[in-house]
Amino acid sequence: MSFLALEERFQEGSSLLHRLEARAKLLAAVAFIFAATLTPTGRWEVLGGLAVLLAAGVALGRLSPLLVLRRSALALPFVLAAVPLLFTREGDEVFTIPVLAWRWTATSAGLEAVLTILLKSWLSVSAAVVLTATTPATDLIRALRGLHAPRIIVATVSFMYRYIFVIGEEAQRLMRARECRSACVSGRSGGSIGWRAHVLGNMVGSLFLRSYERAERIYDAMRSRGYDGELRSLSTTSLQRADYAALAVVLGLLAALETYARLSGS
Amino acid sequence: MLDYLEAKAETAVAAAVEVRGLRYSYPGGFPALRGVDLVLAPGEKVALVGPNGAGKSTLLLHLNGILRGGEGEVRIAGLPVKPQSLGRIRALVGLVFQNPDDQLFSPTVVEDVAFGPLHMGLEEPEVRRRSQEALAAVHMQEYGSRMPHRLSLGERKRVSIATVLAMEPAVLALDEPSSGLDPRSRRALIRLLHQLPQAMLVATHDMHLVRDLLPRTVILNAGLVVADGLTSEILRDVRLLEEHGLEAP
Numbered sequence: 001m002s003f004l005a006l007e008e009r010f011q012e013g014s015s016l017l018h019r020l021e022a023r024a025k026l027l028a029a030v031a032f033i034f035a036a037t038l039t040p041t042g043r044w045e046v047l048g049g050l051a052v053l054l055a056a057g058v059a060l061g062r063l064s065p066l067l068v069l070r071r072s073a074l075a076l077p078f079v080l081a082a083v084p085l086l087f088t089r090e091g092d093e094v095f096t097i098p099v100l101a102w103r104w105t106a107t108s109a110g111l112e113a114v115l116t117i118l119l120k121s122w123l124s125v126s127a128a129v130v131l132t133a134t135t136p137a138t139d140l141i142r143a144l145r146g147l148h149a150p151r152i153i154v155a156t157v158s159f160m161y162r163y164i165f166v167i168g169e170e171a172q173r174l175m176r177a178r179e180c181r182s183a184c185v186s187g188r189s190g191g192s193i194g195w196r197a198h199v200l201g202n203m204v205g206s207l208f209l210r211s212y213e214r215a216e217r218i219y220d221a222m223r224s225r226g227y228d229g230e231l232r233s234l235s236t237t238s239l240q241r242a243d244y245a246a247l248a249v250v251l252g253l254l255a256a257l258e259t260y261a262r263l264s265g266s
Numbered sequence: 267m268l269d270y271l272e273a274k275a276e277t278a279v280a281a282a283v284e285v286r287g288l289r290y291s292y293p294g295g296f297p298a299l300r301g302v303d304l305v306l307a308p309g310e311k312v313a314l315v316g317p318n319g320a321g322k323s324t325l326l327l328h329l330n331g332i333l334r335g336g337e338g339e340v341r342i343a344g345l346p347v348k349p350q351s352l353g354r355i356r357a358l359v360g361l362v363f364q365n366p367d368d369q370l371f372s373p374t375v376v377e378d379v380a381f382g383p384l385h386m387g388l389e390e391p392e393v394r395r396r397s398q399e400a401l402a403a404v405h406m407q408e409y410g411s412r413m414p415h416r417l418s419l420g421e422r423k424r425v426s427i428a429t430v431l432a433m434e435p436a437v438l439a440l441d442e443p444s445s446g447l448d449p450r451s452r453r454a455l456i457r458l459l460h461q462l463p464q465a466m467l468v469a470t471h472d473m474h475l476v477r478d479l480l481p482r483t484v485i486l487n488a489g490l491v492v493a494d495g496l497t498s499e500i501l502r503d504v505r506l507l508e509e510h511g512l513e514a515p
Contacts, residue, residue, distance in 0.1 A: 138373040138413060158373050165415040166367050217368040220332050224361040225433065226353065226385030234380050235390060 009132040017061035017134040022143035024243035028250040029131040033124040035254040041116045046261040061134040075125035082117040086110040146236040280344030282308045282437050282465035290336030298324040300489035311466040313476040316486035317511035322469035326439045330359040357386050360430025364441040366422035376410035382433040400432035420451030438464045444472045473515040
């Protein structure tokens with residue numbers, strides 16, 4: 001049931017990165033992700049520069065590199081989507097695998113493209129990992145609001161964050177109730193796969209219905225306190241000089257890297 | 267702000283809550299309220315008791331116009347509950363839901379407490395002052411930046427009450443405020459409610475809370491008021507209590 005044990009992403013700390021204002025960190029992380037995405041294929045030294053910047057972030061945030069690596073593994077499954085590129089790009093043959101009647105040929109250009117995508121997505125996810133590990137989620141939501149992200153998106157994120165734990169616990173209680181009644185007589189298994197899938201389907205359905213009913217009650221609670229369709233919120237703290245300075249340094253470095261990538265382009 | 271002061275001035279003369287001939291059926295036809303009359307004087311604290319499904323929560327949801335469309339009339343501080351008055355009505359009636367996870371929907375405690383005053387259209391310094399005062403009133407001023415899911419049930423119940431205190435209402439409508447609380451949190455809650463000056467209608471099954479906090483009791487059963495009187499007398503009438511699925515403390 002460990003997948004339901006939701007953990008807080010934020011790591012307590014008082015490092016330089018922890019103390020920066022959330023908006024500055026959010027902007028820097030988004031800029032970093034854009035820079036990684038816009039880097040041309042096969043420019044390893046530019047991607048390496050971005051990795052150095054990321055490592056500096058990990059060090060300044062006093063984060064454990066292992067923690068960042070573990071969390072950034074989230075990016076790996078998405079790389080599968082890039083694998084077909086290996087065989088579809090024109091170029092020098094690297095290796096060939098026979099698939100039924102066909103022979104799939106991997107090319108060096110294809111390999112370069114896949115590796116670039118792998119690195120880019122890993123760098124992007126790692127930047128997000130550093131951001132969420134050094135900034136409390138509540139501050140990130142306020143930062144989105146402060147940066148004038150669309151209200152409906154901020155509200156959706158904020159409700160999701162508030163209720164994901166509540167719904168997670170509800171799911172856990174359902175699972176526990178199922179386990180308590182999943183006794184089995186020795187020599188007999190607990191029902192066919194079809195039957196188990198049926199039980200699971202019922203559980204998911206019941207979780208959905210409960211969440212739906214909860215949503216109605218929350219809406220009533222909001223209306224009871226004067227909500228009339230327009231969401232209002234408290235203003236955010238102001239950015240300090242240090243926040244601007246840190247943001248300027250990161251943006252400057254990213255701009256320099258990307259300019260270099262284009263000017264020295266092969 | 268002026269609206270609010272006006273309404274507050276009216277409280278002094280008009281009944282805090284006035285319900286006349288209220289009938290309501292849920293979509294599907296189930297009659298939840300079948301002609302309810304109830305008057306609360308300003309500052310009066312009243313228990314609303316009765317078996318499950320008696321219509322207690324339905325009645326509370328009528329006080330601030332979340333449910334409407336049946337027959338009869340509801341007035342809060344003299345102001346009839348109508349679509350055009352809902353804004354003022356909701357500033358006058360602080361409705362606290364039974365489950366704090368429904369009541370507290372913001373990522374942090376202080377944002378939740380500020381939600382009511384912000385949506386009343388108050389200026390930010392005033393909103394912050396009221397939020398701090400409301401949190402202080404429930405002894406939770408240190409918890410402003412905490413996340414609701416990190417608080418205990420007793421703490422969440424107290425913050426829930428702060429979310430409506432910040433609106434400085436004339437009437438509090440509380441749905442099962444003590445359910446699920448351990449004895450110590452329950453006593454703390456009773457002490458807190460005791461200090462509040464507002465008129466209160468408290469739907470509850472907790473007869474100890476009724477005895478210790480609420481001088482007047484209304485028994486609701488099957489959508490009708492079947493008894494309305496001094497708590498001390500009603501709690502002595504064992505037959506009446508048993509007839510309506512209740513128990514003396």
